[in-house]
Amino acid sequence: MGRWFPAGRADLPYFCVVGSPIAHSKSPAIHGAFAAQLDVQLRYERVEVEAGQLAAAVAEFQAYGGRGMNVTLPLKEEAWQLAASRTPRAAQAGAANTLWFTDDGAVAVDNTDGAGLVRDLEVNHGVSLAGRRILLLGAGGAARGVVPALLDAAPASLAISNRTPARAAALCASFVDRAVLEVVPWGQAPETRPDVIINGTTLSLHGELPPLPATAVAAGSVCYDMMYANEATPFVAWARGLGARLALDGLGMLVEQAAESFARWHDLRPATAPVIAALRGAR
Ligand code: NDP
Numbered sequence: 001m002g003r004w005f006p007a008g009r010a011d012l013p014y015f016c017v018v019g020s021p022i023a024h025s026k027s028p029a030i031h032g033a034f035a036a037q038l039d040v041q042l043r044y045e046r047v048e049v050e051a052g053q054l055a056a057a058v059a060e061f062q063a064y065g066g067r068g069m070n071v072t073l074p075l076k077e078e079a080w081q082l083a084a085s086r087t088p089r090a091a092q093a094g095a096a097n098t099l100w101f102t103d104d105g106a107v108a109v110d111n112t113d114g115a116g117l118v119r120d121l122e123v124n125h126g127v128s129l130a131g132r133r134i135l136l137l138g139a140g141g142a143a144r145g146v147v148p149a150l151l152d153a154a155p156a157s158l159a160i161s162n163r164t165p166a167r168a169a170a171l172c173a174s175f176v177d178r179a180v181l182e183v184v185p186w187g188q189a190p191e192t193r194p195d196v197i198i199n200g201t202t203l204s205l206h207g208e209l210p211p212l213p214a215t216a217v218a219a220g221s222v223c224y225d226m227m228y229a230n231e232a233t234p235f236v237a238w239a240r241g242l243g244a245r246l247a248l249d250g251l252g253m254l255v256e257q258a259a260e261s262f263a264r265w266h267d268l269r270p271a272t273a274p275v276i277a278a279l280r281g282a283r
Helices: 027-038 054-064 076-082 088-093 113-124 141-152 165-174 234-241 251-266 273-282
Strands: 014-019 043-048 068-071 098-101 107-110 133-137 157-161 196-199 222-225 246-248
Touching: 014 027, 014 054, 027 043, 027 251, 027 273, 054 068, 054 076, 068 076, 068 251, 076 107, 076 141, 088 107, 088 113, 088 141, 098 251, 107 251, 113 141, 113 222, 113 251, 133 141, 141 157, 141 165, 157 165, 222 234, 234 246, 251 273
Parallel strands: 014 043, 014 068, 133 157, 133 196, 196 222, 222 246
Antiparallel strands: 068 098, 098 107
């Protein structure tokens, strides 16, 4: 028995999601549903791996014959660091959530969070981001991960607001060759009201709201909380209360980023709508 994976070799093509805490991850259910839909044989499990342990866990995973790994909090930067190759969007994001091995055994990574967010907004909810003014709250791993995909969607502007201003400034600086991102002081809204507000902070996890003025939201606004929960998150409830056109949580993003990982590993694209519907029904 290894520290994280059993001794010997996996019986089926083996995948997992690693992070800490990991007990409540929905990834096994999502990948299991995709596999059933497309008749793919696999085993997908949750594995608790703490900060600082990813390199050792990946080595053990590879020896076990593991094929692909999803990486979540707090390991996304570690995954990025230990990769020998990165997709362009992962390279830009500075964080990775999808890992596999190339033919010569080297670690490769991708970041599918941004594509998942944009697909959920554009495909599932019909929100075209082209020409829109976007306000992104937060400058942590998730916010950083979605910036490349948001820029690919050609918004009119992308503003970043974060409690720690230096982190917002650092995020903007790392994309300076692609676009001019505006930093908005925490607690303020941009001068021109944004069309789309994305909450990429962990505030909803603690039942709290970002201190945005109510004037930031109007009848045409789209508000998106990357967090998801059985009931409306505080940010979703706040946006609904202010009459936003759409107030969405991050469940669709979760399923869409998983579909991107699945497509990367299996060369097959699963249908996401039935899986989102099943998860919504189950919660
Ligand atoms: P990080 O820990 O990397 O970043 C946390 C962010 O929240 C930082 O911007 C931080 O600001 C801010 N923050 C934390 N506490 C406070 C506070 N009290 N007041 C103001 N700002 C605060 O987390 P992640 O970026 O990885 O995750 C962010 C969220 O996105 C999580 O809720 C996560 O579940 C969700 N997520 C959802 C996904 C999905 O598929 N739906 C995928 C990935 C993430 P500061 O810099 O000042 O500390």
